[in-house]
Amino acid sequence: MNPIKSNVLMAALLCSTSLFAQEIEDKKGIVAKNAELVKVQDGFSFTEGPAVNRFGDVYFTDQPNNRIHKWNAISNEVSVWREDAGRSNGMYFKLDGTLVAAADNKNELWAFDTDGNHEVWITAFKGKKLNGPNDLWVRPRGGLYFTDPLYPRPYWERSKESEQDGQNVYYLSDDKTQLFTVAEDLVQPNGIVGTPDSKYLYVSDIGAKKTYKYEIREDGYLINKELFCEMGSDGMTIDDRGNLYLTGDGVTVFDKKGNQIAHIPVPAGWTANVVFAALDRKTLFITASDAVYTLQMKTRGVW
Template structure:
């Protein structure tokens, strides 16, 4: 239905833990190796992996803005960064009401330049003298002026993806084993959340038909009504995240444990 008669192809397994895949305007997919504090990208024309940046603030989840800057959840100091293609770094957010964020995990950038991001708490062994300053784990919105607003608190918010086409925002509460959906009403304004499915997720993406791809034990696909329609097995302990890349955004790019995989599909990612 969705896929050519192929198995996911392992492109490389030289990493410690891969995360945060995001496709740029050319279809190259950038992703993180957080334990090694590096960002790489997959060059789809050559099917090769290229190192982009080291010292990334321990980048985790990422997303490209409309100007092709890579926005990263860099949790070493609880920050959100903007990284240009020529590797200039700007710290966009580090505090909410004067308090350090727990550790931004994943994000999605809307058409206004605003950023929805999740801020769970996974204490890292590389954090020095960390003290939790925000007692809750929440979903936030940072508008283009830099003002940050808390939207909602979860047990452990993690994966997030949105769509301007469908006017939807999906957020996983991974410890609760649930994924929720909001209607996007206007800039930074959401409806009340609704339960989408009884599955949590580390990362997620959408195709142009509104199907949602969740991760953990491989990749699980749900249709727009929240019905499970497919399961893509990945031979790794943990599948962390997924996005669409390639020339016409019809290749599923999957980060899983020490590896990254590609799977050509019959569908395209949503714009």
């Protein structure tokens, strides 16, 4: 969910009308010719967690209203898929169709089947409640990573804000028997995504306004941390060229070397997350405050 303070959000909202006049900056031709940002639907409270299934449909959350919505890639229609969704935030599909969600209500990790039934995968770490799982990425080779920043919620019932020693990144093995920390030196980890070959993981430290790149070991541990760019991000995604898409002030795109190559302005106070959608994965689906948007691309997303 939106990590920025209310006064910062207000300032962003006041200037958001100017975003309508801004043009897309695209140095490498990643956006489709003559493409324009299209508002699919508004009227939400705060949209987050877009996850694409194998048909190209996108499931996303309206986190304050505790719902998961589904965008149909063919009809372009949005429907309510699940009420009482554990206040899900970031989400990601496994190859078998399981939708894994960072369920913020009780600081858990949930998994939904195709009918919307859920089971709880994680309730704590070493017997202590997590801060609040925020975003996640499922490794194609098995296992998943998730970030656990601390954004206190008014609906939490706990004796103190945090039971954990820090705001960390975790790895959960594919059989769910192993859960361990893989990054403990970040200020406030948030957005996270890996490469389709499972070799590298990108983690945004939004608290430090930086994004880092790690090498992934076979056992799930991370090594060789390096600074990727001087920008934090809420959610993020990656395309088939290895470009990284960061969010916050619209969508900012960096090539695999960390050079900024594009900026997509979005008429919203905060852009929370982004994913490649539709069957050909050439539709950029953007969750931004009270609305969701699409933009046609030349690049495509990757499984």
